[in-house]
Amino acid sequence: MSSFFLNAQTLKINIDKKYKFQTIDGFGASDAWRCQYVGAHWPDEKKQRIAELLFSKELDGDGNPKGIGLSIWRFYIGAGTMEQGGASDIKNDWRRAESFVDYKGNYDWSKQKGQQWFLNEAKKFGVDKFLAFSISAPVHWTKNGKGYNGDNKDGEINLKPEYFDVYSQFMVEVLKHFDSKGLKFAYLSPINEPQWDWEKKTQEGTPATNSNILELTKLLVKDIEESNLETEIVLAEAADLRWLYSSYGKPERGNQIDYFFDAENNVRALNNVKGNISGHSYFTTWPVDSLITIRQKLNKQLSTHNIDYWQSEFCILEKTDDIGSGHKRDLGMDTALYVARVIHADLTLANASSWQWWTALTNANFKDGLIYLDTGDEEDLFNLDKMKSDGVFHDSKLLWALGNYARFVRPNMTRVKIGLQDDDSLIDDDYNGIMFSAYTSQKESELVIVGINYGNEPITLDFKDYNIVSKYVTSKDKDLEFERVVDKKITLEARSVNTLIGNF
Numbered sequence: 001m002s003s004f005f006l007n008a009q010t011l012k013i014n015i016d017k018k019y020k021f022q023t024i025d026g027f028g029a030s031d032a033w034r035c036q037y038v039g040a041h042w043p044d045e046k047k048q049r050i051a052e053l054l055f056s057k058e059l060d061g062d063g064n065p066k067g068i069g070l071s072i073w074r075f076y077i078g079a080g081t082m083e084q085g086g087a088s089d090i091k092n093d094w095r096r097a098e099s100f101v102d103y104k105g106n107y108d109w110s111k112q113k114g115q116q117w118f119l120n121e122a123k124k125f126g127v128d129k130f131l132a133f134s135i136s137a138p139v140h141w142t143k144n145g146k147g148y149n150g151d152n153k154d155g156e157i158n159l160k161p162e163y164f165d166v167y168s169q170f171m172v173e174v175l176k177h178f179d180s181k182g183l184k185f186a187y188l189s190p191i192n193e194p195q196w197d198w199e200k201k202t203q204e205g206t207p208a209t210n211s212n213i214l215e216l217t218k219l220l221v222k223d224i225e226e227s228n229l230e231t232e233i234v235l236a237e238a239a240d241l242r243w244l245y246s247s248y249g250k251p252e253r254g255n256q257i258d259y260f261f262d263a264e265n266n267v268r269a270l271n272n273v274k275g276n277i278s279g280h281s282y283f284t285t286w287p288v289d290s291l292i293t294i295r296q297k298l299n300k301q302l303s304t305h306n307i308d309y310w311q312s313e314f315c316i317l318e319k320t321d322d323i324g325s326g327h328k329r330d331l332g333m334d335t336a337l338y339v340a341r342v343i344h345a346d347l348t349l350a351n352a353s354s355w356q357w358w359t360a361l362t363n364a365n366f367k368d369g370l371i372y373l374d375t376g377d378e379e380d381l382f383n384l385d386k387m388k389s390d391g392v393f394h395d396s397k398l399l400w401a402l403g404n405y406a407r408f409v410r411p412n413m414t415r416v417k418i419g420l421q422d423d424d425s426l427i428d429d430d431y432n433g434i435m436f437s438a439y440t441s442q443k444e445s446e447l448v449i450v451g452i453n454y455g456n457e458p459i460t461l462d463f464k465d466y467n468i469v470s471k472y473v474t475s476k477d478k479d480l481e482f483e484r485v486v487d488k489k490i491t492l493e494a495r496s497v498n499t500l501i502g503n504f
Contacts, residue, residue, distance in 0.1 A: 010489060011420045011427065012462040015438050015447070017504065019417035022308065022347075024439065025354040026129055027406035028072025029054065029370060030313070031115045033095050033203075034361035038373070039114030041389045050371055050393055051118060054360055055125035057407065063482035065472070068370075068403030071128040071411050072356060075119050075185070077174055078112060079136040079204045081147040088139070088147060089201040094363060094384055096147075097204060100177075101170055103140035109177055123183055128411050131234070132174060133189035136204040137167045147204035149197055155252050157191075157216075158198070158206040168219035175224070175231050188224075188231050189312070190216055193239035193280065195253045209252040210236075210259045217267065224272045232272055235260055237312055238279035241294055241350075245301035261305040268307075276308035276353070285342050286320040288431045295349035302351065310354040311346040314339070316367035326367045333476050333495050335367050336397035340452050340497045343405055344435045347415065357402060363387050370399040400474040401497045407480065408448050408472070408499045413439040418449065420461070434459055434492070440504075449500040453492040464488040468502035 031039075038047055056067030078097025081088035090096050098111040119130070136147045141163035144150045149158045159167055168190075175185050191208050198205035208216075213236055220233055236256045238244050247254035257277055260267045268275040284294045302309050316326040316335065323330065323338045346352040362369025365382055374381045376392035418438035420427040429435045435452040447466060453459055468490060471483040475496035485500070492498050 010460050010462050011422055012464070013436070013449075013466065014419045014421045015416060015466065017416045017440055017444055021415040021417075022351045022353040024409055024411055024413045024415070025310070026071030026411045027402065027409070028070055028074055028129075028131065028354065028356040029360040030074035030076060030133070030356070030358060031118050032074070032076045032359050033097065034359055034363055034369070034373065035118045036097070036112065036114035037094065037388045038361060039117035041114070043390060046390075046393060047117070048121075050361070051121040051125065053371060053395055053399065055122050055127055057126065059482070063470075065403060065407050065480050065482075067125075067407075068399060068480070069407040070122075071406065072131055072354065073119065073122040073127050073129075074131045074133055074356065075115060077132055077134045077171065079134070079142075079147040080139045081204055084139060084147075090147065090203060092202070092384065095203045099138045100174060101138055107173065107177075119178075119183060129186040130183065131187040131189060132171070132178075132185045133192060133237075134171060135192040136206045137163065138170065141167060142206070148201055149199055149206050151199060152207075153197060153199075155197070155207050155209050155250065157194075157208040157212040164216060165219055168216060168223050171220065172223040172227055172229070175229055176227050179229060185231050187234045187274065188220065189234045189237055189278070190220060191235070192237045192313075194236065195239040195243050195248075195250055207253070210256060211252070214260070214265060214267075217273065218270065221270045221272050229272075232274040234274050234276065234278055234310065234312075235267065236277060236279075238277075240282060241279045241284050241298050244277060244279045245298055257301050257305055257307070261307055276310055277302070278310040278312040280313040281311050281342055281346060282314060283318045285338075285345075286318055286322070291342065291345050292349060292431070295345050298350045308353045309350055310356070311350070311352045312354065312356045313358050314342065314356075315358040315369075323367070327365070328367070329362070329365050329369075329372055330367055330398075331372060331394055331396040333397045333474075336401035336474065336497065337452065337454055337495060339398055340401045340404070341431060341435065341454060343402070344429070344437060344450070344452060345431075348429070348437050351415075355405065361393075363391075369396070370402065371395055395479070397474060397479070400479045403480045404450055404472065404474055404497045404499045408501065409439050409450065413441055413448065415439050430454075445503050447500075447502045447504055449502075451492050451498045451500065453494060453496050453498070456494050458491050458493050460489055460491045462488065463490055463500075463502075466502055466504065468500045470501040472499040472501075473497075
């Protein structure tokens with residue numbers, strides 16, 4: 001249904017909390033790469049404000065959120081390309097990472113100082129859950145001695161066979177160390193995007209077959225149990241959602257739902273495995289028909305096995321008519337609305353119980369960050385060396401639009417049925433117009449509604465059956481701005497993301 005038609009009448013909101021869907025685990029982002037320099041070297045005032053934007057749940061004197069209140073923070077366990085320097089072959093040292101362990105097996109817990117700074121700030125702000133993730137074994141254990149895979153095309157993990165057990169023990173040693181410091185990792189993700197070959201010399205990464213992942217998972221289960229940790233392993237961070245439910249050209253690395261949850265390999269039978277499946281929404285969001293149908297197919301396969309799903313990484317990579325490609329950063333509403341629509345589809349079509357962004361910070365001229373860094377010098381804006389010790393940071397509409405979900409849709413809330421109704425019938429979501437999702441607290445009295453108006457005209461809706469008291473708006477001129485609601489008819493301004501708070 002067109003936005004023009006929706007605007008031509010006042011439609012009634014219809015919520016039925018008896019129809020319950022997924023329980024929310026949280027909304028998150030990762031510290032990968034950029035946090036290492038900012039956390040270690042930037043002035044305290046600047047990095048404190050960055051942390052506040054990401055983690056704070058406080059309101060200012062006018063009732064506006066100071067930050068987006070992320071409930072999951074992803075901590076990257078590096079593979080040691082930073083220590084290799086130029087020998088790593090990764091030219092951009094912002095995309096290298098330190099390792100806690102050296103080639104002799106000695107641990108140095110002072111490494112990853114900048115990432116540890118953000119991890120500690122996240123804890124101070126009360127972030128609910130922490131996730132540790134690895135995308136390559138430490139370089140001294142890989143087949144080629146590098147953090148990337150190189151020319152190997154067999155899909156096997158870039159890890160010497162005799163070091164599988166050592167790699168598992170290393171990851172658990174990281175968990176144990178932080179646990180001893182009061183920083184408990186709720187989750188461990190040992191493999192990331194195993195379907196790519198990771199042949200390019202641009203960052204750390206490794207492929208892995210499903211059997212590689214299963215072998216490593218069983219070793220981790222043993223080591224976690226022996227260490228008396230409560231960390232749950234999360235699998236399998238598929239690089240494209242289609243590899244979760246189909247072979248998609250790579251049978252040894254695809255059909256991951258069937259592989260990990262069939263009768264033979266059922267990982268739910270293993271202790272300390274969360275028992276859900278995770279995938280990345282890259283390359284599945286355009287055109288809109290693909291956004292919808294891919295998630296419908298995914299949900300059908302998830303339902304067959306009765307398992308939960310996490311969307312665990314996303315930024316803009318594919319080329320689209322709406323916002324172009326990932327190239328060139330966009331601090332405005334176009335990208336924010338595009339991503340809000342992806343979040344909506346992942347939550348309502350695939351029933352994602354968690355939604356996680358890729359890099360919280362970016363220093364690139366690319367649509368891959370929530371907060372954008374540069375030098376402040378228009379003649380030399382993206383000088384990476386200058387930005388290592390200081391720079392300028394910018395929030396984005398994307399940050400605040402994610403906040404429309406993250407700040408208010410909290411862990412343990414449950415998504416419930418919501419629809420628009422005219423005089424005759426219920427109206428489905430219009431992915432170029434109006435989209436709604438609704439959530440209740442465990443007591444089923446609190447009501448949180450996120451409404452996206454993708455269209456170019458304001459839309460007025462009738463909430464007469466519900467007590468809505470607050471609205472938070474992200475739009476061209478507003479950053480999750482608080483508005484008190486006094487009328488049962490509520491208008492969503494054009495090109496906006498809105499969170500409505502109330503009760504039944």
